[in-house]
Amino acid sequence: MIQQTVARLMPLAPARNFWVITNEDLKREVTRQLPRLSGRQIIAEPVGRNTAPAIGLAAFLLLRHEPEAVLGLFPSDHVIADEARFRRIIELGIRIARSDQNIVVLGIRPTRPETGYGYIEAGSPAEGDSLRVRRFTEKPDAERAAGFLAAGNYFWNSGMFLWSAHTLANALGEHLPATASVLEKIASTFQTAKFASTFRHLYPKCENISIDYAVLEPRSAKGEQASRIFCLPADFGWNDLGSWTALHEHQLAKRNPADGNLISAAGIFTMQAEGNYIHAPEKFVAAVGVNNLVIVETDDALLVTTRDQAQRVGDVVKYLDKKKLHKLV
Numbered sequence: 001m002i003q004q005t006v007a008r009l010m011p012l013a014p015a016r017n018f019w020v021i022t023n024e025d026l027k028r029e030v031t032r033q034l035p036r037l038s039g040r041q042i043i044a045e046p047v048g049r050n051t052a053p054a055i056g057l058a059a060f061l062l063l064r065h066e067p068e069a070v071l072g073l074f075p076s077d078h079v080i081a082d083e084a085r086f087r088r089i090i091e092l093g094i095r096i097a098r099s100d101q102n103i104v105v106l107g108i109r110p111t112r113p114e115t116g117y118g119y120i121e122a123g124s125p126a127e128g129d130s131l132r133v134r135r136f137t138e139k140p141d142a143e144r145a146a147g148f149l150a151a152g153n154y155f156w157n158s159g160m161f162l163w164s165a166h167t168l169a170n171a172l173g174e175h176l177p178a179t180a181s182v183l184e185k186i187a188s189t190f191q192t193a194k195f196a197s198t199f200r201h202l203y204p205k206c207e208n209i210s211i212d213y214a215v216l217e218p219r220s221a222k223g224e225q226a227s228r229i230f231c232l233p234a235d236f237g238w239n240d241l242g243s244w245t246a247l248h249e250h251q252l253a254k255r256n257p258a259d260g261n262l263i264s265a266a267g268i269f270t271m272q273a274e275g276n277y278i279h280a281p282e283k284f285v286a287a288v289g290v291n292n293l294v295i296v297e298t299d300d301a302l303l304v305t306t307r308d309q310a311q312r313v314g315d316v317v318k319y320l321d322k323k324k325l326h327k328l329v
Contacts, residue, residue, distance in 0.1 A: 001241070002076040003033055008083045009074065012090060017069075019061075021045065021054040040191070046200045052214035053179055053206035055161075056172045060180075060187035062165035070094045071168060073161045073211070079250055081237025090162070092128050093232050097162040101170065103219065103227075104162040105133065106234040107155025113145035116243055116311030118157035118212055121148075122231050123224045133229040135220045136212060142308075155231055157212065158238060168215075176214045179206045244294045244303075244310040248277040261287065275307065301328055 148154035265285035
């Protein structure tokens with residue numbers, strides 16, 4: 001998927017303009033997967049600190065060399081159906097993001113009351129096909145998510161953003177000043193002998209926070225006009241494969257079984273069972289009288305949940321970390 005992410009963006013920029021922020025465990029594999037990128041373009045965090053420090057570091061690195069460059073944030077777990085339309089929308093977003101400290105977020109029109117995504121409340125029309133942003137709401141409960149879906153002016157926050165390096169650096173300086181100071185110090189040593197040790201020593205001091213909480217929410221609180229945040233509706237066939245529910249939806253669109261069951265197993269029997277996602281490739285699976293379950297078997301663990309609760313697998317990960325059961329994560 002990271003190869004696909006880079007490939008669909010390649011028509012918009014040369015390979016030298018791509019940067020990947022990953023972790024130490026994945027750096028070697030990412031480097032192997034992306035041979036067109038040099039080693040200096042793949043930066044491995046010494047510790048995870050969420051998206052604000054990661055994208056902020058990229059901004060401060062660019063700020064020293066090309067401050068007016070437009071920086072795009074593109075997670076590598078997205079599926080895009082219409083790549084040509086995707087690029088046209090990105091090009092429009094780049095034009096908006098070039099001026100006036102503008103921030104552009106790509107919004108996905110919701111198809112269900114999803115509690116695992118953040119939501120964007122859109123306001124008045126603005127430049128091009130964009131809409132001004134009134135506020136961001138992170139991962140609402142089921143009742144609020146249903147209300148957002150019914151209201152008609154809410155979009156899922158895709159996690160794809162566009163802004164100039166100068167705009168993002170300024171926003172971090174305003175809303176996350178301590179972390180911004182740390183990132184600026186790290187960036188000042190880039191491509192010197194001090195970079196590795198400075199990065200390793202200082203980066204853990206950054207706040208562990210997403211760009212949504214760190215910048216977008218406080219910036220949107222300034223009001224629809226003053227925030228300079230714009231939502232571009234993104235109707236190019238998007239899915240974020242960050243949950244079992246999303247994976248079920250994505251595979252269902254390709255295979256379209258009549259009963260909605262997606263079952264990977266050595267043998268299958270179903271009776272009065274619909275909408276289940278079951279992964280147990282070495283077992284015979286019988287699903288009888290159950291609907292909308294997610295069951296995933298691995299060598300050392302078994303996950304049993306429902307499709308509407310599948311996002312809560314993150315709570316399981318937190319529990320495993322707390323109990324130091326790291327081999328199960």
